[in-house]
Amino acid sequence: MANNRENWGSKLGVILAVAGSAVGLGNFLRFPVQAATNGGGAFIIPYLIAFVFLGIPLAWIEWTLGRYAGYHNYGTSPSTYHVIFQKKKKWAKYLGSLGLLPPIFIIFYYGFIQSWILAFAFYSATGTLMDVVAQGPEKMTEFFGNYIMLKTCVGGIPVAIIFFLITFIANMIVLSFGVRKGIERANKICMPILLILGLVLVVRVLTLPGIGKGLAFMWNPDFSQLTSPKVWMAAAGQVFFTMSLGMAIIFCYASYLKPKEDLVLSSLTASATNGFAEVIIGGTVVIPMAVLIAGANIEECAKLGTFGLGFQTMPYVFGTLPFGGVLQTVWFTMLFFAGITSAISIIQPLISFCEDDLKFTRKKSVTTVSTITFIGSLAAGTVDELDFWGGTYLIVFVGMIQAVLFSLVLGRRNAKKAQENGDLPAEVVVEPGENEAFATMNDGSLLKLPRFLRPIILYVCPIYLIVLLVSFTATDGLPFITLSNVDPSATVDFLGHTFPKIGFTWAFRGFLLVLFLLLNLAIAYAWRKGGPAEKGRSKSIKKMEIGNSDENMEG
Secondary structure, rough: OOOOOOOOOOOOHHHHHHHOOOOOOOHHHHHHHHHHHHHHHHHHHHHHHHHHHHHHHHHHHHHHHHHHHHOOOOOOOHHHHHHHEEEEEEEOOHHHHHHHHHHHHHHHHHHHHHHHHHHHHHHOOOOOOHHHOOHHHHHHHHHHHHHHHHOOOOEEEHHHHHHHHHHHHHHHHHOHHHHHHHHHHHHHHHHHHHHHHHHHHHHHHHHHOHHHHHHHHHHHHOHHHHHOOOHHHHHHHHHHHHHOOOOHHHHHOOOOOOOOOOOOHHHHHHHHHHHHHHHEEEEHHHHHHHHHHOOOOHHHHHHHHHHHHHHHHHHHHHOOOOOOHHHHHHHHHHHHHHHHHHHHHHHHHHHHHHHHHHHHHHHHHHHHHHHHHHHHHHHHHHHHHHHHHHHHHHHHHHHHHHHHHHHHHHHHOEEHHHHHHEEEEEEEOOOOOOHHHHHOOOOOOOOOOOHHHHHHHHHHHHHHHHHHHHHHHHHHHHHHHOOOOOOOOEEEEEEEEEEEHHHHHHHHHHHHHHHHHHEEEEEEOOOOOOHHHHHHHOOOOOOOOOOOOHHHHHO
16 A cells, blocks of 8 residues: 655654644633633633543544545545445545534634734834823723734725735745645744743743633632533534634544554654643743733633623733733734644645645645635634634534544454555554454554553444534534524624625525535545546645655755
8 A cells, every 4th residue: 555645744843733733812812811711710621521532542543544535646535435345335425524524614713803803913023002002991902803804904905804814825935835834834933932932931921920810700600600511512613613622624634644653652642732821831931910900700711702801801900010022922923823734734734635536736726725724814714603613513513423423434354454445554553353444553652552541442432422412513503503692783893894694694594505515525426436536646746755754855
């Protein structure tokens, strides 16, 4: 089973890349707000349960599915599902199309947020934010509002558009260099810087007089919230969002693993890095400082939302401290590095689909995805809708499908027979009676998965997800899906025009449905009889010898 796909240059590279995809804005902005609005300290209970019984097991599952797809020279969600069913179930690849929807929906708004961060890092470094802070918190709110509403201009051009174009081009340049020279190198640079800057902020926060008061507000538990399915769904959604689960990212990255790479330990290391960044850095800096400096209670902090906390409260809070301008710059620089590592990971599954299934060249793949992403960014004003489907509901739904596939399909097929059929490489060491799922997972592992954890992966994880989805959909999810929770008189502003919110939302969902249909048409084209996906890897795509380092690839 020859494998000519590009692969990672080092074990550290793949760990940092997966950690980089996970450590992002969700850690430092989304997590504090989710915790504050869902029971404070009590939120940690469903969060840790979801992390242990959903996050870590599903990360192992996605790494395994990615390696399995990589055995067959594929790495996209549709092709992975197709090869799992041994290319015998025509519907499998269309089911896999659901896995590409979260990265599409998320990247439509993620790029704009990333560009806001770059702009505010610039404003911090030049002292502009300190001048605004000196005029009071209301002025800070006005400054941010003018920026995102395109009222802040240079030569008649909105500054927000300029920084968006800079960020957009930077992301695509990194991706154009490929897995090793682009994604891997970017994460090797960005991740250490990000963690160092985060620790600098944590140390500064923990040395503030009276910070215990702020930490108490953040972790003060409201156990009555634990009876709500919404809180458990929010915890699971946060774990999925921040660990990049259900987004086709991890098994896209894992499909580029070298043979005999330690999957179990690499996955656990990446998960632990993300958990550290989220709980220690994200949970220590934002809300506690806002409570301590601004004097607001936890509910008022949470009502500001992710953007209010990140772009209004935090610049003001840091600005009131000694060396405020430096702390503002560190804050937004950290967020930008977090944003760029996550953004490139969100886009990569879409580029892999173009390369692996449609057999586009890297240049054509980046151009195609860039065009779609740029057009979709016009819908950045619909963040709540995109975040619900792409950042909460679909990623949990897709995660459930993956857990079921691992348990009921690969988990029930004999590994020895799979080798005889050509579904597993002959080099995979198979223990007597082993199934395909764990033979693939443990291939080359220095730390093999302990057997007592298998029932959690095979049974607890999928059942947990099914129960969670059903209970959430039947309670808090249904009003959002049917829009029964929207005021009939509510309006929304879009591209300078005002529309009824309910009508606009249904129209926008129609647009998303059209995207879904077009995606499935592309899949049908790729996998038609004699189509590009069936023909094998295009000769026009540069092949690489397995195990080459970056240095060997120069020139």
